[in-house]
Amino acid sequence: MSAETKKKLERPIYLDYQATTPTDPRVVQAMLPYFTEKFGNPHSRNHFYGWEAEEAVEKGREQVAALIGADPKEVIFTSGATESNNLAIKGVAYFNKARKDHVVTVATEHKCVLDSCRHLEQEGFRVTYLPVKANGLVDLDQLREAVTDKTAVVSVMAVNNEIGVIQPLAEIGAICREKGAFFHTDAAQAAGKIPLDVNAMNIDLMSISGHKLYGPKGIGALYVRRRPRVRLTALINGGGQERGMRSGTLPTPLCVGIGEACAIAAEEMGAEAERLRGLRDRLLDGVTGRLAEVYVNGDMEHRIPGNLNISFAYVEGEGLMMGIKDLAVSSGSACTSASLEPSYVLRALGVDVELAHTSLRLGLGRFTTVEEIDYAVDHIVEAVTRLREMSPLWEMVQEGIDIKSIEWAGH
């Protein structure tokens, strides 16, 4: 075992890259001067400190724009993807209120998209929540039917945060363009992971998060198309920064950080995806080769390579997470949330509630090693085997009893 892996083993192995990513050391290096000597306010127009900071911010903006094939003028900085999603959906809906009152989104979107839509509903807008197919992908015919001349914006995420599936962006973009609705995509999990081109895909608004692509936390970006122009109502008012769409002093080090992170991702995306695919397959093969009744949730083909979402039948997810405490992963089981409801994303796929309770999300990323994957496989197989020996459901299945035939008393 390498010294680096050994050092990392003193802490649990991090397999939760969809939750957040560590800031790449190269990104940190680029950011550091802007905390101390280059600390100017980028909006100070009349002295050197301001110019220096502004130049850095604009370079960051160019780097973000380059990753998605946009013009730098079309990129505004926000505090993160949650703010970008709020601004895109609510901002466009409010601005177009006089003519349009409808929003289309998908049942498996991130909570901040769904909650923004709920908020609009309370204010009198109509929202269509499209279902997804069993593989997690949206049905394009259903989407086409849902979009009308009253639809202001269609919001479909690029990559799902729980199951990693990639929605057909170009196809959705074409439908929206044809129907005259703006297309917003939450690309928090996609930017820097898969190639994105706002023009080829007819994307009008795109949300990006810094900390999901090895940049710092606390910053995101929103792409807002200029031709044809997308106009939106600002949610944060003030000094009119970011072309009036998002007031507030820009955090120079964070803008530098997200820019550098985008530049690195643009450079390394192809090779990184290839490497992660190898690790992902090694993990999946390792687990399925040694355990029966293991099910992958979500499409395997239209999926980022850094995500696996697996149900280990008859072993409850939180109980399993406790058994693999040397791994930092996340579960779709009810018990990890305060609501006691299993993952709404898995439910939307039509995954049985029982199986949803047994799911783990394994997220691989830039700093995941082969050794870590091999360790994870052993650890998971061992824990699942032990817990199945303790599971009354596993016992029943071994005895040939159909669990669905039993009348369970819900509690």
Next chain:
Amino acid sequence: MAYSDKVIDHYENPRNVGTFEKGDQDVGTGLVGAPACGDVMKLQIKVSAEGVIEDAKFKTFGCGSAIASSSLVTEWVKGKTLEEAAAIKNTEIAQHLALPPVKIHCSVLAEDAIKAAVADYRKKKNSEAAE
């Protein structure tokens, strides 16, 4: 969420995992919870002719707190009469394991499992007496 040391101990070293022959006349089986809710407990008691619980076994599908709650009650019911066992309250289980509020239902399920096992045993005895 951080687990209490007692929960971790029962999770890592569960007591009395296993199964008795369900059909045996001196065995009572309680199966409570539902897979759809994320918790299923199977608790079995082996009862002497004098009505004292001599042995207990469990299997649980659930989170660490559910496993710990059922493991704990297998220890607690041993040596108790059926009445004493059925009188175990979920609050005692929750308190002993220092369960947080969101995990109280695990202790409720464990209490239900004891009651169900006792009821199953009594049902067997009654039908035996009726024959």
